[in-house]
Amino acid sequence: MSSPIHFWFDFSSPYSYIVDEWIDALAARHGRAVERHAMLLGVTFQAAELKSPVAYPLKREYSLRDFARSARFQGLQIRMPSNFPLPTQNAARVFWWQHDTVSPQAAAAWARAAFRAVFTRGVLINEAPALKALAAENGLDADAAEAAWNDPQWKARLKAECDAAIAGGMFGAPWIVVDGEPFWGNDRKAQIERWLAEGPF
Amino acid sequence: MSSPIHFWFDFSSPYSYIVDEWIDALAARHGRAVERHAMLLGVTFQAAELKSPVAYPLKREYSLRDFARSARFQGLQIRMPSNFPLPTQNAARVFWWQHDTVSPQAAAAWARAAFRAVFTRGVLINEAPALKALAAENGLDADAAEAAWNDPQWKARLKAECDAAIAGGMFGAPWIVVDGEPFWGNDRKAQIERWLAEGPF
Numbered sequence: 001m002s003s004p005i006h007f008w009f010d011f012s013s014p015y016s017y018i019v020d021e022w023i024d025a026l027a028a029r030h031g032r033a034v035e036r037h038a039m040l041l042g043v044t045f046q047a048a049e050l051k052s053p054v055a056y057p058l059k060r061e062y063s064l065r066d067f068a069r070s071a072r073f074q075g076l077q078i079r080m081p082s083n084f085p086l087p088t089q090n091a092a093r094v095f096w097w098q099h100d101t102v103s104p105q106a107a108a109a110w111a112r113a114a115f116r117a118v119f120t121r122g123v124l125i126n127e128a129p130a131l132k133a134l135a136a137e138n139g140l141d142a143d144a145a146e147a148a149w150n151d152p153q154w155k156a157r158l159k160a161e162c163d164a165a166i167a168g169g170m171f172g173a174p175w176i177v178v179d180g181e182p183f184w185g186n187d188r189k190a191q192i193e194r195w196l197a198e199g200p201f
Numbered sequence: 202m203s204s205p206i207h208f209w210f211d212f213s214s215p216y217s218y219i220v221d222e223w224i225d226a227l228a229a230r231h232g233r234a235v236e237r238h239a240m241l242l243g244v245t246f247q248a249a250e251l252k253s254p255v256a257y258p259l260k261r262e263y264s265l266r267d268f269a270r271s272a273r274f275q276g277l278q279i280r281m282p283s284n285f286p287l288p289t290q291n292a293a294r295v296f297w298w299q300h301d302t303v304s305p306q307a308a309a310a311w312a313r314a315a316f317r318a319v320f321t322r323g324v325l326i327n328e329a330p331a332l333k334a335l336a337a338e339n340g341l342d343a344d345a346a347e348a349a350w351n352d353p354q355w356k357a358r359l360k361a362e363c364d365a366a367i368a369g370g371m372f373g374a375p376w377i378v379v380d381g382e383p384f385w386g387n388d389r390k391a392q393i394e395r396w397l398a399e400g401p402f
Contacts, residue, residue, distance in 0.1 A: 048259040058249045058372045062385060072402050073392050171259045184263060187388035191274050201273050 004033040005192075008165055008175040009111070010041035011088035011125060014067040015186040016174040017115040018074050022189065023176070024108075030196035032178075036099075036108055038092035041085075041173045043162040048171035052085055070186060077120050086118065087126040089158060090149040094135065096157040097148035113138045205234040206393075209366055209376040210312070211242035212289035212326060215268040216387040217375040218316040219275050223390065224377070225309075231397035233379075237300075237309055239293035242286075242374045244363040249372035253286060271387060278321050287319065288327040290359060291350040295336065297358040298349035314339045 005027050009016035027034045045051060054060040064080065071078035091114050099107035117123035117134050125131050128146065135145035148154050165175070169182070176183040176192060181200070183192050194201060206228050210217035228235045246252060255261040265281065272279035292315050300308035318324035318335050326332050329347065336346035349355050366376070370383070377384040377393060382401070384393050395402060 048257055050257055050260065056249055056251055056372070058370055059251065061370065062372070062383060065383075066385070069392065069402070073395065169259055169262065171257070171263070182263060182266075184267070185388070187386070190391065191270065194274065201270070 002030075002032055003179060004035045005196075006035050006037060006177040008037040008039055008170060008173060008177075010039060010173045011091045011111075011114050011118060012085040013041055013173045014078065014080070014119060015070065017078070017119045018071055018076060018186045019174040019176070019189075020111060020115050021076055022074060026189070026193060026196070030193075032196065034108075035104065036095075036111055037161055037165070038088075038095040038107075038111065038158070039161050039165045039170075039173070040089060040092060040158070044165050044170050044172070047166040050171055054085065071119075074186075079120055079122050081118055081122045081124055083124055083126065086124065089155075090128070090131055091125045092158050093149040093151075093154040094131070094140070094145050096161070097145070097151075097154045098140070100157065110138060110140070203231075203233055204380060205236045206397075207236050207238060207378040209238040209240055209371060209374060209378075211240060211374045212292045212312075212315050212319060213286040214242055214374045215279065215281070215320055216271065218279070218320045219272055219277060219387045220375040220377070220390075221312060221316050222277055223275060227390070227394060227397070231394075233397065235309070236305065237296075237312055238362055238366070239289075239296040239308075239312065239359070240362050240366045240371075240374070241290060241293060241359070245366050245371050245373070248367040251372055255286065272320075280321055280323050282319055282323045282325055284325055284327065287325065290356075291329070291332055292326045293359050293362075294350040294352075294355040295332070295341070295346050297362070298346070298352075298355050299341070301358065311339060311341070 005023065007019065007023055009020065023034050041052070053063045067080065068078050095107050095110055098110050113134065114125060118125055123130050123134060125134060132142040132146055136142040172184050174186060176188065178192060178195050181195060206224065208220065208224055210221065224235050242253070254264045268281065269279050296308050296311055299311050314335065315326060319326055324331050324335060326335060333343040333347055337343040373385050375387060377389065379393060379396050382396060
């Protein structure tokens with residue numbers, strides 16, 4: 001099997017939610033694995049001196065329309081949470097806790113659950129009770145999850161991933177790296193597929 | 202025939218160059234005409250309090266890579282001009298002069314020639330001698346072209362289009378409007394095609 005596809009995301013990124021829904025099947029069609037990396041988009045924005053597209057009124061209006069249309073284009077439901085963008089550091093620490101103490105697969109299952117909670121049910125994963133409930137729904141020990149997101153170990157783990165994202169030149173999410181080639185955005189799906197099928201172009 | 206597709210662009214936008222190369226065939230497949238609108242991206246950026254993606258070092262580096270890759274993905278050559286982004290108001294005024302005094306088709310031919318000059322030959326269309334030479338190469342009267350871009354009438358015509366772009370909520374280019382639905386970017390091609398084939402989704 002060739003090298004894995006690296007998929008970097010933030011749980012508050014609607015385009016990351018969309019990618020999360022198609023990337024495993026795409027990778028599998030081309031004999032690749034997916035390695036997921038939860039990070040914090042706000043940290044990479046700051047490092048690149050950028051702001052969220054939804055920080056600009058006109059761009060926000062278009063982006064909200066495009067989030068929904070891009071989801072429907074992929075056959076997905078979408079419902080934006082009432083608080084957007086959401087702080088996602090706790091959900092991201094739970095991701096790394098699952099990744100390192102259980103398995104990357106367990107972390108991927110958590111990512112799927114968290115994305116769907118945020119973007120199909122409007123769950124406010126920045127609120128501790130909602131996040132604990134989501135953990136419990138998905139077979140995790142809710143108190144252990146809360147302990148993990150407050151634990152310096154998992155805070156440091158997430159920070160290290162954010163530092164790696166910055167070092168890798170990332171300034172947005174979703175960010176997908178195939179054979180060292182960076183692809184920014186859900187809308188690079190067709191280019192990624194060609195790369196996987198035919199190699200560099 | 203259904204309503205035309207409106208295609209708004211700036212001559213210094215590489216993604217607009219790419220769209221210019223595919224949009225006529227796409228429209229024709231779906232029985233639509235294309236109405237082109239030359240405008241100034243800098244003016245819409247300013248109105249939306251945005252800056253060019255290439256104004257941010259990290260985003261610039263990625264964007265230059267993505268411009269080239271996205272062109273190759275469409276089977277197009279690309280060579281970035283040595284001065285980028287380029288001021289394009291003179292080329293845009295020539296566009297509107299051709300549009301209003303000859304025909305939209307003549308303006309479209311000028312657009313094609315100007316995009317290819319900038320992005321395949323590195324022609325610096327912000328420089329008067331280069332722009333006059335390009336006009337002459339394309340069968341225009343070079344002195345009349347220069348007179349047009351210095352004429353308050355064509356300055357006002359371009360300004361009116363920029364004002365319309367701002368009033369329409371545009372903050373980037375290429376900007377494509379189909380049946381009132383806005384699509385920002387070369388990378389919305391697949392969504393536009395579905396819209397044309399199946400209607401709103």
